[in-house]
Amino acid sequence: MEHYGCIYENNHLITLLIDPKDGSIADANRAACSFYGYSLKQLKKMNISDLRTLAGDPGSSGFLALALDGVNQESGTNRRFQLRHRVADGGEADVEIHTGFITMLGRNLLYTVVHDISDRVRSERLLKESEERYREVVELCPDAILVHRNGTIVFANKRSEALFGARRDKLVGKRLEDYLTGSGITSQDYRKMLRLKSLRRSTRLQVTVIRHDNRSFDLEIAGAPITFRSEPAVQLVLRDVTKxxxxxxxxxxxxxxxxxxxxxxxxxxxxxxxxxxxxxxxxxxxxxxxxxxxxxxxxxxxxxxxxxxxxxxxxxxxxxxxxxxxxxxxxxxxxxxxxxxxxxxxxxxxxxxxxxxxxxxxxxxxxxxxxxxxxxxxxxxxxxxxxxxxxxxxxxxxxxxxxxxxxxxxxxxxxxxxxxxxxxxxxxxxxxxxxxxxxxxxxxxxxxxxxxxxxxxxxxxx
Known part of the structure; x- marks a missing residue:
């Protein structure tokens, strides 16, 4: 027990021991005291609900419901969920919580490991906001815009439906060639199209293509490498320049x-x-x-x-x-x-x-x-x-x-x-x-x- 306590106390992971009956904090290691900004004595007088944010994260009963859902002492299963916690100076942090039963200090307690994921959540939020702004911009564009990765379309704006003659949910997941090539396309234009699959720098080209419904038309295509959903991709702006x-x-x-x-x-x-x-x-x-x-x-x-x-x-x-x-x-x-x-x-x-x-x-x-x-x-x-x-x-x-x-x-x-x-x-x-x-x-x-x-x-x- 002394050896286990030493490991628990010196663990760099933020760790709390919670009483599953009422949500009171039975113990906390040094990492938890440092993260929350409270002394061990203060934390042991607190309930897990005292760490919830003003935004209304669940109190002790809600926390226990999340922590105990599907968990029992005999099976050794554990739970993982995300909350937002408030620290001593009033700041807030997004946390990922892992819980499981442990017998310690003569009691059956919830062994709770807390990970600070504020940076990750912030990055995900910024990425989501960025993608939303991107969608707003491309939907206002009068030209068809596609994003594709390894030759497969992963995004299409509304305007692309008119150009390709297909709903955009039908375009996504398809190859560009499925909609823009045919028996009449020249080998030179086809090679130009293939170059669009993995651009390393911006390019612009004009090709004559045949749509899947056999309509022939001229396209001006501007392509550039971008990052889409955190992965490298290629954005294509396509304009019908037939006239x-x-x-x-x-x-x-x-x-x-x-x-x-x-x-x-x-x-x-x-x-x-x-x-x-x-x-x-x-x-x-x-x-x-x-x-x-x-x-x-x-x-x-x-x-x-x-x-x-x-x-x-x-x-x-x-x-x-x-x-x-x-x-x-x-x-x-x-x-x-x-x-x-x-x-x-x-x-x-x-x-x-x-x-x-x-x-x-x-x-x-x-x-x-x-x-x-x-x-x-x-x-x-x-x-x-x-x-x-x-x-x-x-x-x-x-x-x-x-x-x-x-x-x-x-x-x-x-x-x-x-x-x-x-x-x-x-x-x-x-x-x-x-x-x-x-x-x-x-x-x-x-x-x-x-x-x-x-x-x-x-x-x-x-």
Whole structure:
């Protein structure tokens, strides 16, 4: 008994011995005295009901009812419940109480261990309040909002019902793909969707999806990692942009018609092209100017920005190029003058470009680079050479110097010019081949999530 008392007294757990008949405190250890702020003598004069808060926690009879519910001395079972207790200085604490019978001091008593869980309760309350505020905010949002974890939807706001065509209680527990994919979705868009399952940073993308009822529409999705119910998750804000995308598609067709024409001397070379925007409106461009029946000057490039701003930038470059190409046929000189005018008229918009001059009678290509600094020459023998032409982007420096590379060519040779977006495709064994082989390049673009617009021009000399 002396050994047991020593353990009881020095235990760091808050411990009280309660008389099950009336709830009076028969004994308390040092941890209990320290926690409640009373001396042992004071506690032994108190009833367990004296520790209840002003908020109205149960008195001695209520406490005993909780403590003794389902408990008997013979079975050795115990009870656990939560209350709120008041300490000597008037402060309050949330406590978790464990009780069970023990024979001590010659009496059958309730051995009561008290855990201070104030911090945990406070955290749970703040978390609940935070989630309630989150729900209030997302319910006011005009866009569909989902939270998903490991690909499974764990929360959906009211607006998501209209977008997905299903009640939100039906959405929760389902996979995103169950509602947003179908036979018509492209492999590229599907890979974009899969990336949303475990985002590590904020992202934004646009995809064309097919709903479970076969309705096709365009979605703009903004995703970000968050903590939801104390666990990592991903929040998605989804907006139906079908109508606005239709307008953009009209603009894309207009852009392709005006900015992506055919080669003006089809009797001199077979022309092939790939002109693929990473999103909607491309920031890439290419222009040709027919000097004569034997000469052509061209420009392939990329303006800063995306969408409408890029289209406006391309329009400005086209006007400047068309004016200059009527007078200047040397690529380096043309880029120098384009650089001067861009600095004057296009503010801080940089233009990556490569200018080339083709003289078919002489069999000469002259090329100069400005941010796009390489092109491919494939001889009719099959030998492939990647040529480098140094030069800073147009509009970056007032006194940029542009170098030229002169390449002789003969019938059967192929010349390939491309924007910098092509360099961002994944490499591999077929990496080099993509720069001059149409089928390999088209497959690579189709199977990749493009990081930039891609433009590729091929001229097979006749």
């Amino acid at each position: 606005s995308r239709q307008e953009i598609r009209r603009a894309v067709k207009l852009q392709e018609r005006h900015f992506a024409g055919d080669f003006p001397l089809p009797d001199k070379a077979d022309f092939m092209k790939l002109y693929v925007p990473a999103e909607t409106l491309s920031g890439d461009f290419y222009f040709f100017h027919r000097i004569s029946g034997d000469e052509v000057i061209g420009l392939v490039g990329d303006v800063m920005g995306k969408g409408i701003s890029a289209a406006l930038g391309i329009s400005a470059v086209r006007m400047l190029f068309s004016d200059l190409a009527m007078r200047i046929h040397d690529p380096a000189r043309l880029l120098s003058e384009l650089n001067r005018r861009a600095l004057k008229h296009m503010e801080e918009d940089y233009i990556s470009a490569l200018c080339f001059h083709l003289q078919f009678t002489q069999g000469l290509l002259t090329a100069s680079g400005a941010g796009i600094n390489e092109f491919i020459h494939q001889a009719r023998s099959g030998a492939v050479t990647k040529l480098i032409v140094p030069g800073a982007p147009v509009g970056m420096f007032p006194h940029s110097n542009f170098e030229s590379s002169v390449v002789p060519f003969v019938p059967g040779d192929r010349l390939c010019f491309y924007s910098d977006g092509l360099e961002l495709l994944d490499g591999g064994a077929e990496g080099e081949r993509r720069y001059f082989d149409y089928d390999s390049l088209k497959f690579a673009i189709h199977e990749s999530v493009l990081k930039d617009d891609c433009t590729w021009l091929s001229l097979l000399i006749k």
